Amino acid sequence: MTREFPFQLKAPDLLKTEAFVNGAWVPASSGKRFDVEDPGTGETFASCPDFDESDIDAVVRSSQEAFQHFRKENPRSRAEKLLAWDHLIRQNRDDLALVLTYEAGKPLAEAYAEIEYALGFTWWFAGEAERVRGNLSTPAAPNRRVLVVKQPIGVAAALVPWNFPIAMILRKVGAAFAAGCTMIAKPSPETPLTCLVLANLALQAGFAQGGGGFVQASPRQESVFYWVNPNWELDCEHCAEGLKKVTLELGGNCPFIIFDDCNQDQALEALLTLKWRHAGQACITANRVYIQEGIYEEFLTKLVERTKTIKLGHGADPETKMGPLTTPRAVIKAQAHIKDAVGGGARVAFGGRTGSDMGLSGGYYHEPTILCDVDQSMLISREETFAPVLGLLRFSTEDQVVEWANNTSMGLASYCFTKSVDRTWRMMENLEAGMIGMNTGNSSAAESPFGGMKQSGYGKESGKEVAVEEYLVSKTVTMTLEDHY
Numbered sequence: 004m005t006r007e008f009p010f011q012l013k014a015p016d017l018l019k020t021e022a023f024v025n026g027a028w029v030p031a032s033s034g035k036r037f038d039v040e041d042p043g044t045g046e047t048f049a050s051c052p053d054f055d056e057s058d059i060d061a062v063v064r065s066s067q068e069a070f071q072h073f074r075k076e077n078p079r080s081r082a083e084k085l086l087a088w089d090h091l092i093r094q095n096r097d098d099l100a101l102v103l104t105y106e107a108g109k110p111l112a113e114a115y116a117e118i119e120y121a122l123g124f125t126w127w128f129a130g131e132a133e134r135v136r137g138n139l140s141t142p143a144a145p146n147r148r149v150l151v152v153k154q155p156i157g158v159a160a161a162l163v164p165w166n167f168p169i170a171m172i173l174r175k176v177g178a179a180f181a182a183g184c185t186m187i188a189k190p191s192p193e194t195p196l197t198c199l200v201l202a203n204l205a206l207q208a209g210f211a212q213g214g215g216g217f218v219q220a221s222p223r224q225e226s227v228f229y230w231v232n233p234n235w236e237l238d239c240e241h242c243a244e245g246l247k248k249v250t251l252e253l254g255g256n257c258p259f260i261i262f263d264d265c266n267q268d269q270a271l272e273a274l275l276t277l278k279w280r281h282a283g284q285a286c287i288t289a290n291r292v293y294i295q296e297g298i299y300e301e302f303l304t305k306l307v308e309r310t311k312t313i314k315l316g317h318g319a320d321p322e323t324k325m326g327p328l329t330t331p332r333a334v335i336k337a338q339a340h341i342k343d344a345v346g347g348g349a350r351v352a353f354g355g356r357t358g359s360d361m362g363l364s365g366g367y368y369h370e371p372t373i374l375c376d377v378d379q380s381m382l383i384s385r386e387e388t389f390a391p392v393l394g395l396l397r398f399s400t401e402d403q404v405v406e407w408a409n410n411t412s413m414g415l416a417s418y419c420f421t422k423s424v425d426r427t428w429r430m431m432e433n434l435e436a437g438m439i440g441m442n443t444g445n446s447s448a449a450e451s452p453f454g455g456m457k458q459s460g461y462g463k464e465s466g467k468e469v470a471v472e473e474y475l476v477s478k479t480v481t482m483t484l485e486d487h488y
């Protein structure tokens with residue numbers, strides 16, 4: 004269906020609204036489509052093909068065919084294509100940012116920041132493509148040499164979240180392409196459009212058949228992607244059954260710990276940037292802020308003063324500092340966490356209102372909200388809020404705060420602010436999290452491993468050590484030589 008977008012692209016042909024299979028733009032075989040909403044107005048502005056099980060075989064088959072060529076491609080050629088893709092994304096970043104703002108709701112400045120972050124992955128993995136290495140050793144048995152050869156694992160599949168739809172696709176696809184795998188990427192139904200722009204640019208960058216498939220499905224159909232095709236089993240249980248390699252990047256409930264010997268301005272700036280980024284919709288955002296009792300009131304006052312200046316509005320309005328939440332269910336969850344905390348004795352130090360309470364018509368807005376006198380029993384301390392709501396807790400000792408910070412099934416990121424070197428080391432070793440920010444908020448970067456422990460996932464994305472390794476298999480080759488040693 005042709006529809007007028009509420010925005011004007013510099014390159015109107017960039018955004019196709021069909022799925023991308025075998026290098027072509029195709030509808031769902033059922034002809035069904037699902038709607039894409041602008042979270043800033045709640046209005047539908049596009050639609051996408053609603054793939055179901057009858058569409059999947061063709062995607063898997065063509066990605067397997069493409070893989071047979073791609074696995075033999077020279078690493079330098081893969082690196083050049085990743086760089087060409089990087090270049091095209093840079094060239095088209097204004098359009099990409101606009102599409103991102105309309106589908107995810109984030110302010111334009113944040114959309115540009117996400118693209119910049121995401122380009123780190125194309126750049127980084129272009130370099131990594133040529134650095135895939137096996138090894139050679141001399142074993143105890145005489146006259147032998149052992150080679151470990153690394154090869155791409157096959158067609159990979161990525162289920163991509165809606166909060167950073169560009170960065171999260173490039174973090175996965177970049178590593179897969181560097182390894183020589185093709186990939187089927189399925190974006191979240193809330194944000195299917197930026198993925199299609201990336202697919203279009205991948206084709207232009209020279210990836211044959213686009214390097215895999217980029218397919219869409221509504222929430223109703225999404226689950227079929229987890230189990231329908233024996234070659235493409237995705238959830239953890241099915242991956243275990245089929246012995247498929249899997250990497251999971253899941254939720255967080257991240258503690259942000261502020262000791263009284265910290266630089267308060269540094270802690271404040273880091274918290275503001277981390278917490279209000281995409282209205283709190285980041286897995287590594289701070290959910291619970293532990294402030295040592297001596298500086299609690301002073302820090303709270305500063306935090307409220309700065310938060311008051313945040314202007315809420317549509318992401319495309321250049322004045323906007325915080326956009327809407329991407330989904331209406333996020334507003335409901337934010338309100339539930341506030342209600343639970345207030346019911347348990349917490350106080351709203353700032354905010355608390357939804358967009359409709361504030362007279363904003365349409366969209367899924369929520370005021371940035373600071374709750375003080377929160378305790379460990381409240382929902383906001385126990386669950387990921389994924390909204391612009393922050394819980395502040397008072398602590399007295401290091402032992403107490405470490406126990407509270409770790410008292411969760413999650414272990415994605417933890418943050419700690421102190422100027423004591425000894426404490427820095429203790430906190431680094433005692434906090435249970437896959438990523439630790441020391442006097443730093445968001446530390447995500449293409450060159451650093453990203454991933455959690457406990458129920459926040461397993462495996463790592465990005466960085467040097469393991470990211471490409473997740474897409475490789477090892478072969479051990481033992482050779483007997485004559486008249487050797």
Ligand SMILES: O=CCCC(=O)O
Pocket residue numbers: 166167170284285286287445447
């Ligand atoms: O929400 C998860 C990803 C956020 C990030 O990569 O910084």
